[in-house]
Amino acid sequence: MNIEIAANTIPSAVSESDSTAASMRRLMLAFLITGFSALLIGATIGPFQALNYGGVDVYPALRPLLQSYYQGLTIHGVMNGYVFTFFVTCGLLVYLPARELGVAPNLTMWRTCFAVMAIGALCVLYAMADNSSSVLWTFYPPLKGSPFFYIGITLLALGSTMPLPILLKMRATWRRHRPGEITPLVTYMSLITMLMWGLAGVGVMAELVLQLDPWSLGLIGTVDPIVNRTLFWLTGHPIVYFWLMPAYVSWYGLLSRQVGGKLISDPMARITFALLMIFALPVGTHHQFSDPGFSSIWRGILVVLTMSVATPSLVTAFTIGLSLEYAGRLRGGQGWFGWFRALPWGDPSVAAQVLAAVTFILGGATGIVNGSWQLNAIVHNTTFIPGHFHVTVGSVTAMTFMAISFWMVPHLTGRQLISRRLALFSVWTWFVGMTIFAVGMSWAGLYGVPRRAWVSALPHDTYHALYGAASVPLALVAAGGVLLWVASYTFFAVFFGTLLFGRRAAPPPVPFAQSFGGPASFTIDSPPNPAQSASPLIRALDHVWLLTGITTLAAIAAYIPILWPFLHHVTRAPGWILW
Amino acid sequence: MDNKTGMSPFDAAFHASAERHERFWIFGVLVMLVLLTIGTMFYVVHDYGLVTGTQSYATDPQAPAREAAFQDGKVVRTGPNSYAVYMVGRAWHWAPDVIHVPEGAEITFYVTSADVLHGFEIQGTPVNMTAVPGVVGTVKYTFRHAGLFRIICNEYCGMFHHAMVARIIVDPAGTP
Numbered sequence: 001m002n003i004e005i006a007a008n009t010i011p012s013a014v015s016e017s018d019s020t021a022a023s024m025r026r027l028m029l030a031f032l033i034t035g036f037s038a039l040l041i042g043a044t045i046g047p048f049q050a051l052n053y054g055g056v057d058v059y060p061a062l063r064p065l066l067q068s069y070y071q072g073l074t075i076h077g078v079m080n081g082y083v084f085t086f087f088v089t090c091g092l093l094v095y096l097p098a099r100e101l102g103v104a105p106n107l108t109m110w111r112t113c114f115a116v117m118a119i120g121a122l123c124v125l126y127a128m129a130d131n132s133s134s135v136l137w138t139f140y141p142p143l144k145g146s147p148f149f150y151i152g153i154t155l156l157a158l159g160s161t162m163p164l165p166i167l168l169k170m171r172a173t174w175r176r177h178r179p180g181e182i183t184p185l186v187t188y189m190s191l192i193t194m195l196m197w198g199l200a201g202v203g204v205m206a207e208l209v210l211q212l213d214p215w216s217l218g219l220i221g222t223v224d225p226i227v228n229r230t231l232f233w234l235t236g237h238p239i240v241y242f243w244l245m246p247a248y249v250s251w252y253g254l255l256s257r258q259v260g261g262k263l264i265s266d267p268m269a270r271i272t273f274a275l276l277m278i279f280a281l282p283v284g285t286h287h288q289f290s291d292p293g294f295s296s297i298w299r300g301i302l303v304v305l306t307m308s309v310a311t312p313s314l315v316t317a318f319t320i321g322l323s324l325e326y327a328g329r330l331r332g333g334q335g336w337f338g339w340f341r342a343l344p345w346g347d348p349s350v351a352a353q354v355l356a357a358v359t360f361i362l363g364g365a366t367g368i369v370n371g372s373w374q375l376n377a378i379v380h381n382t383t384f385i386p387g388h389f390h391v392t393v394g395s396v397t398a399m400t401f402m403a404i405s406f407w408m409v410p411h412l413t414g415r416q417l418i419s420r421r422l423a424l425f426s427v428w429t430w431f432v433g434m435t436i437f438a439v440g441m442s443w444a445g446l447y448g449v450p451r452r453a454w455v456s457a458l459p460h461d462t463y464h465a466l467y468g469a470a471s472v473p474l475a476l477v478a479a480g481g482v483l484l485w486v487a488s489y490t491f492f493a494v495f496f497g498t499l500l501f502g503r504r505a506a507p508p509p510v511p512f513a514q515s516f517g518g519p520a521s522f523t524i525d526s527p528p529n530p531a532q533s534a535s536p537l538i539r540a541l542d543h544v545w546l547l548t549g550i551t552t553l554a555a556i557a558a559y560i561p562i563l564w565p566f567l568h569h570v571t572r573a574p575g576w577i578l579w
Numbered sequence: 580m581d582n583k584t585g586m587s588p589f590d591a592a593f594h595a596s597a598e599r600h601e602r603f604w605i606f607g608v609l610v611m612l613v614l615l616t617i618g619t620m621f622y623v624v625h626d627y628g629l630v631t632g633t634q635s636y637a638t639d640p641q642a643p644a645r646e647a648a649f650q651d652g653k654v655v656r657t658g659p660n661s662y663a664v665y666m667v668g669r670a671w672h673w674a675p676d677v678i679h680v681p682e683g684a685e686i687t688f689y690v691t692s693a694d695v696l697h698g699f700e701i702q703g704t705p706v707n708m709t710a711v712p713g714v715v716g717t718v719k720y721t722f723r724h725a726g727l728f729r730i731i732c733n734e735y736c737g738m739f740h741h742a743m744v745a746r747i748i749v750d751p752a753g754t755p
Contacts (some may be wrong), residue, residue: 292717
């Protein structure tokens with residue numbers, strides 16, 4: 001690692017033409033293509049699962065490739081939830097800040113990040129492809145997969161935290177040139193996201209390195225199921241924000257420019273990210289309301305914390321909504337809803353992000369249901385849960401990343417989108433398909449239809465006796481799944497078509513938004529602005545280590561009482577391979 | 580558009596109005612969340628019996644399943660109108676797989692697993708608990724209506740997870 005060398009040389013602003021900029025573009029493109037290739041695999045399998053709930057069992061026909069619904073489901077969850085999101089995020093959250101600050105990232109470190117995650121992804125793919133690890137994306141022990149699976153996930157998780165030191169280094173360089181100024185917004189949001197993720201990763205890294213890796217290699221014989229489940233959710237809830245926050249980076253940092261307006265409030269964006277970081281860490285155990293083992297007092301505290309975590313997202317709804325309204329009114333929109341119609345709907349990148357935000361109304365509302373303890377008892381582990389997270393990660397994250405690719409592929413390659421109409425068709429179909437799917441899943445969950453169950457393999461009359469009452473919502477699930485197939489393949493035609501056949505054109509710039517009262521550029525070549533006005537709160541929020549300390553303390557305070565009884569009653573469970 | 584820091588009159592007016600509405604929105608959000616929290620808490624306290632509890636832990640993951648009560652798998656009468664049910668999840672069945680309980684009686688379910696995690700969901704009720712090897716969890720529930728209920732495993736446990744279904748038959752009150 002050449003951090004030492006980089007620290008001693010004076011970095012210069014990155015210009016479009018120099019070789020560093022070209023390397024950055026190539027590397028960003030590699031992250032983007034790898035991420036979307038993972039989504040191609042995951043999204044191909046997804047609709048089979050939707051058909052499963054509709055009572056259509058396609059798995060016997062897929063036998064040489066997929067042995068079971070559960071193998072397919074494992075690949076779907078891992079590819080979409082981990083590989084796709086990690087690659088796109090680890091590219092974006094380095095590339096966008098580098099562009100915003102005008103500072104080159106440490107390319108060696110960024111390449112290492114890519115390489116570590118790529119090796120991890122290949123290990124996991126191998127372990128899932130041979131059906132040795134059909135343990136689903138949550139891999140709860142004592143179900144026991146192959147060492148390739150656990151070591152692959154370990155590498156993926158490790159690699160996904162590597163943008164953190166790169167960001168810290170870029171920010172330090174920028175600050176040396178512009179002392180006393182507040183960190184620019186996109187860099188700030190990216191840094192908070194990575195700090196949050198670095199802290200959150202401790203849980204799953206402990207689970208993997210101390211328990212599952214040595215266990216799968218035969219070095220230890222047994223593991224404790226409930227301790228590992230708790231460690232998993234220590235990371236497994238914050239991962240939700242690791243999916244969401246990069247989308248928010250685009251909504252706050254880019255979307256207002258793309259619609260032709262301004263970001264209404266830069267401070268609210270910072271407050272939102274700080275709150276997301278602080279509240280994301282202590283609340284993971286709300287995924288375990290149905291588990292025995294920890295006290296009811298803590299369950300109550302978790303409800304309060306979980307409700308609190310809704311605040312930053314509801315603030316986001318306001319700030320983004322108002323920023324869109326501003327742009328809509330500038331474009332001549334009148335009345336209560338005229339501004340919404342006046343948005344540039346012809347731009348697929350705008351359409352995708354606005355539609356993603358609309359689906360998040362359903363995603364956020366169902367999330368509040370999940371966090372509400374007693375309501376959680378009704379929906380826990382039913383199809384309501386995947387219904388919920390397909391209108392968060394499956395729409396907000398996936399559609400925003402698709403939206404980003406619509407301007408970023410032309411930006412990186414100098415090739416025009418092959419078809420704006422097809423791109424628009426893909427995001428509208430995704431929006432409609434995902435909404436129908438999620439409504440169906442959530443509704444079916446209220447009839448007690450369990451998630452992750454190969455219900456279509458049941459004898460026909462058993463399926464009807466158990467889930468016949470939910471036939472309408474389950475039909476919606478299947479219909480939504482089929483639409484999503486159309487949507488994803490149209491998208492991939494546009495994505496890969498543009499990469500291969502797009503017409504050469506001048507690459508568009510990164511559409512960084514300007515906030516009310518904010519400067520147009522932060523590059524270290526532009527004149528410093530020591531007179532910059534910022535409230536004391538915003539200056540305090542710029543002390544990211546203070547926020548990190550508060551978050552760490554909150555997480556420790558939350559987890560000691562929960563882990564305490566588990567660690568005093570250790571169960572030594574041997575592994576089971578049951579698929 | 581004006582790229583300097585100065586705002587146009589439209590921007591300034593929009594910004595001022597935005598700040599007013601922002602305060603109102605945040606106030607509204609906080610009130611809503613407080614009410615939701617109080618609401619869900621009230622429901623929990625009001626109906627506290629449904630909360631997942633813990634009966635015991637064991638180092639040996641199979642130890643609880645070997646206890647006599649779990650081996651017998653009988654519905655045990657524990658009071659004038661209360662019963663205990665001991666239920667073990669194994670890949671891929673529940674033991675016992677058919678039980679009879681009376682309508683209107685308070686049933687305490689003791690649930691464990693003899694292998695991997697299972698999910699103890701009684702369809703059509705809020706009873707929903709993770710069956711963990713080495714841990715006995717408890718949940719209380721009173722069936723208000725006679726009829727057939729199904730216990731569905733809702734935590735992935737392998738190849739025939741979807742077929743792990745048992746039955747609870749709630750007999751009308753007054754039948755022997």
